[in-house]
Amino acid sequence: MSLTELSGAATPEPSTSAEPPARPARRASPFGALLLRLHFYAGILVAPFLVTAALTGLAFTITPQLDQVLYGDQLTVAQVGDRPVSLAEQVGAARNAHPEGSITAVQPGEGDQTTRVTFSLPELGENQHTVYINPYTAESQGQLTTWFGSTPATTWLDDLHRHLHLGAVGENYSELAASWLWVLALGGVVLWWRRRSAARATARHLLVPDLSAGKGVRRTRGWHATTGIWLTVGLLFLSATGLTWSRYAGANFSAGLDALNARTPVISTSLLADPVVPDETGGGHHGAPGAGGVVESAAFDRVATAARGAGLSGPVEIAPAAEPGSAWTVTQVDNTWPVAKDRVAVDPSGGEVTARSDFADWPLLAKLSGLGIQAHMGILFGPINQILLAAITLGLLCVIVWGYRMWWQRRPTRTDRRALAGTPPARGGVRGLPHWALLIGVPVVLTVGWALPLFGLTLLAFLVIDVVVGAVSRRRRPAEAPTSPAPAGS
Known part of the structure; x- marks a missing residue:
């Protein structure tokens, strides 16, 4: 999953004539508020990278058929x-x-x-x-410039997916997408579970969108969330296997294999x-x-x-x-x-x-790494593997579109408050967390940030920018406003 919030409403949603009046929003827990804001902003900022990775990956899934069309005279007799x-x-x-x-x-x-x-x-x-x-005849049927056995078309599409033909600099895009994909997927699952649990929904409603909801953000959220639930395992797999050969996280993964003596x-x-x-x-x-x-x-x-x-x-x-x-x-x-x-x-x-x-x-990790790469490339299970990858990438694109649509649907429409997009979830989740959660969470986040450097750097940048924006907005707030200052940070 990715993109906008799926948990309890941190900001009011515009009602429509087709929907019943919304029940009063329950107060979100600090953990839910933090996860909601992180899921919202990370989804918006990382979605363009995910769209690029999904589209280029979708193109790569058809390379076996493309090779046969373009190079059949060389590859077969x-x-x-x-x-x-x-x-x-x-x-x-x-x-x-x-x-x-x-x-x-x-x-x-x-x-x-x-x-x-x-x-x-x-x-x-x-x-x-x-x-x-x-x-059978020892006659030459032509020659091609290849890259470790891959044809020119496959090589071109592989480079497009990995680094957009930009070399080492371009590799950052795919690693950034893979680094955040698992966070967005798991975060979305937790947020949707919390929302459905609060509504006392059955397990079936976690996997089926609520079609009884009227047109608007609730119906869009249902499709966004349930589709993401169905895709979760596939998205986690693509994230993990993509990181194994990325530039920075992949180097840490290789170092881990060396330390565990788990190389091929x-x-x-x-x-x-x-x-x-x-x-x-x-x-x-x-x-x-x-x-x-x-x-x-x-x-x-x-x-x-x-x-x-x-x-x-x-x-x-x-x-x-x-x-x-x-x-x-x-x-x-x-x-x-x-x-x-x-x-x-x-x-x-x-x-x-x-x-x-x-x-x-072979060591188990070496086997899993090799098999994972082949499955990520759509080779391990033949055409079925290609179909599964295409379904996952198309589903991810739908989830992203629905996420942006929710952001737009939640925009204020009153004449005096009109805006192009919805209001982000309220900040302040970090300061509301209990001390034990911080004592456990901070070391875990630091460890993950070290193992996945691009995730750690972008998360730190998000926190710093969010604190600065919060401080500036409080300074600009009129002194007579009868509200207490909201804690900075997310």
């Missing part, structure tokens, strides 16, 4: 043959099509999928050139002897692939055969050693459930398996 030709012949065809660069990975094609041979060049930076080979295990590629790596004509020595040299094409068949014999089924990726005297690695790359991510290290000269790392043996 027109006719599946009886059996593929040797990997040596396929790699040789890729080298002929792309004479420059070092081979960094080969993903053998299966079914109607082409074989992908990836070349790195220093001038490409993080990008690579991928040549697509028909595994590193497979050993060391060999006792320094094997001779012949060139493609059968003699001589060449540098490592990462250093700009070439590798023996026949080694790909030996390594692939060894990996299959070790039980690595399904799609795999073969990565030549980064330096001479090291084993090659073969990794399962099936990211759909049930995932296959086992790895083996293979001596390319003799085809012996020298090390192994199975996904089942």
Whole structure:
């Protein structure tokens, strides 16, 4: 959930002719008043970032279908043959099509999928050139500039979602959205629960909007709140998984994995002897692939055969050693459930398996992190995953629109008090909290603010600005006003 208040009315709502007279508002507790004001202002200020993240994420969910439309000629073959030709012949065809660069990975094609041979060049930076080979005829079907296997369209949409093509500076937008999304979602649940509990509503009314309410803010609030309740689990998931690879919170998350020894295990590629790596004509020595040299094409068949014999089924990726005297690695790359991510290290000269790392043996946090990222990208459960993500993002957009609509519906309409938007909830919640709540809450907020730096900084900025605005408004209040000064802070 996000946006405007869902708890007890902190300010009066304009009545409509279709609605019965509102009952007298009950006095909100300090905790409810604080949460209400935080939910209101955070929703208004963070909603534009959430809208941007939702729209760009929605576009990213269709990348598998988009890739097939744009790059189907490269990614698939027109006719599946009886059996593929040797990997040596396929790699040789890729080298002929792309004479420059070092081979960094080969993903053998299966079914109607082409074989992908990836070349790195220093001038490409993080990008690579991928040549697509028909595994049944060893003919090249074209090449694309890729980013860790992603096509140009997928890479462009991924960059748009992560940082709006603004680099490191743009990453702040997505991290800010993810940092506040869980706060808004959980805060909205608490506020809606408090409101429905005060009205003695049943649990069913938490999940179904009150359609008996007349047109106006009450009906809008019902749709805003109940839709948010349905989306809560999905929003919390997107927030958590988005933060794991964000700029600042993601760095803290990585440090936590290191401290808990919960990283993805590193497979050993060391060999006792320094094997001779012949060139493609059968003699001589060449540098490592990462250093700009070439590798023996026949080694790909030996390594692939060894990996299959070790039980690595399904799609795999073969990565030549980064330096001479090291084993090659073969990794399962099936990211759909049930995932296959086992790895083996293979001596390319003799085809012996020298090390192994199975996904089942990974630390739990490493498993959850990897699976969460795949689900966040819409890959883990295939088309169902894409549909769920699209439904969550569309629902979030609706919740945001309804939130802004409530803000507008609550605006004063009297001639002498007319305004463009509704009055914000009253300040003063912090000073009304009991001491024990402050003793517990302040350390918790500081800890969360340290773990999620953008959340902590923006929350601090909100508090400072709110205190300053409150102090200025009290100074401007006429001396004869028969009201006691409201405590500053929210």
